[in-house]
Amino acid sequence: MRTVSVINQKGGVGKTTTTVNLGAAMARAGCRTCLIDLDPQAHLSLHLGIRAGEDTLTAYDLLLDPSVDAASALVQVEPNLTVLPAETDLAALESDLASQSDRHVRLRQVFEQFTDFDVIMLDCPPSLGVLTLNALAASHEVLVPLQAHFLALQGVGKLLETVGMVGRGVNPSLQVGAIALCMHESHTTLAREVVDDLRSFLENARDKDVPWSNCRLLDPPIRRNVKLAEAPSFGQSIFAYDAACNGAVDYQRLAMSVLAMWALRPAEDTTVAAESDATDVTGTDN
Numbered sequence: 001m002r003t004v005s006v007i008n009q010k011g012g013v014g015k016t017t018t019t020v021n022l023g024a025a026m027a028r029a030g031c032r033t034c035l036i037d038l039d040p041q042a043h044l045s046l047h048l049g050i051r052a053g054e055d056t057l058t059a060y061d062l063l064l065d066p067s068v069d070a071a072s073a074l075v076q077v078e079p080n081l082t083v084l085p086a087e088t089d090l091a092a093l094e095s096d097l098a099s100q101s102d103r104h105v106r107l108r109q110v111f112e113q114f115t116d117f118d119v120i121m122l123d124c125p126p127s128l129g130v131l132t133l134n135a136l137a138a139s140h141e142v143l144v145p146l147q148a149h150f151l152a153l154q155g156v157g158k159l160l161e162t163v164g165m166v167g168r169g170v171n172p173s174l175q176v177g178a179i180a181l182c183m184h185e186s187h188t189t190l191a192r193e194v195v196d197d198l199r200s201f202l203e204n205a206r207d208k209d210v211p212w213s214n215c216r217l218l219d220p221p222i223r224r225n226v227k228l229a230e231a232p233s234f235g236q237s238i239f240a241y242d243a244a245c246n247g248a249v250d251y252q253r254l255a256m257s258v259l260a261m262w263a264l265r266p267a268e269d270t271t272v273a274a275e276s277d278a279t280d281v282t283g284t285d286n
């Protein structure tokens, strides 16, 4: 089982979109995948058409009491794709757990019940509070989605440093495993420059004792594609919404490269049948 926190302290960089669609692609490739919504905004749950009601169990209930039966909170949205949903009450957890000494390892306790998954991906809120710390404590590695034009190199370094250092405080073996470029506009000079800088920054860390010494820049970048922004309104992953669009092609390819990196062989190759080429940046809204 591989447990991955999808983290960036900035909002709007593609965390939820990446968790949903990378997870959906892995599920379609045969991996038993569970997505955890750890953001009180509940965007991941809404993206997959889940509206937690008054009586439904959510991430909040499990974190408050890890002995609650996790299976009764899980929602299966597609074959191989299961979600632990959230609702806005998750925001109260910070104060609810404030006096509990085990407040950062609650999720790790919950995961003891999660024995039937190959991959767990956690969609984290854009902050480093109790929810993110629970995610980091329960994860093998971190995946950082970012926009190349958004952060100059210094920003990326600072981000990896903070996530890595905070994470290692609760989980000494935590690795910053990978960076995924989201809403990518590779035809801009700025994006190209930032990507080049990022590559050399990561290369320079290879022989250093830092949490990102093995960090990979994932390929392909996810191009900006309006279909990815439309799919949440329909409560669907990009593959259910439009399996032939560039967004679906990019996330499918990204999933294959992540699975290869982990050496988790998919049960079957369900490569999206589409004509578009991931390196073609002209038809960004296909």
Ligand code: ADP
Pocket: 010, 011, 012, 013, 014, 015, 016, 017, 018, 043, 182, 183, 184, 222, 223, 224, 225, 226, 227, 228, 229, 230, 232, 247
């Ligand atoms: P975060 O979870 O980091 O706040 P989101 O995944 O919610 O970020 O993405 C922010 C916004 O950008 C959302 O409206 C989403 O639909 C949109 N978006 C994300 N990735 C893409 C993309 N590759 N192309 C176009 N829009 C995107």
Ligand code: MG
Pocket: 015, 016, 017, 039, 043, 123
């Ligand atoms: Mg989000």
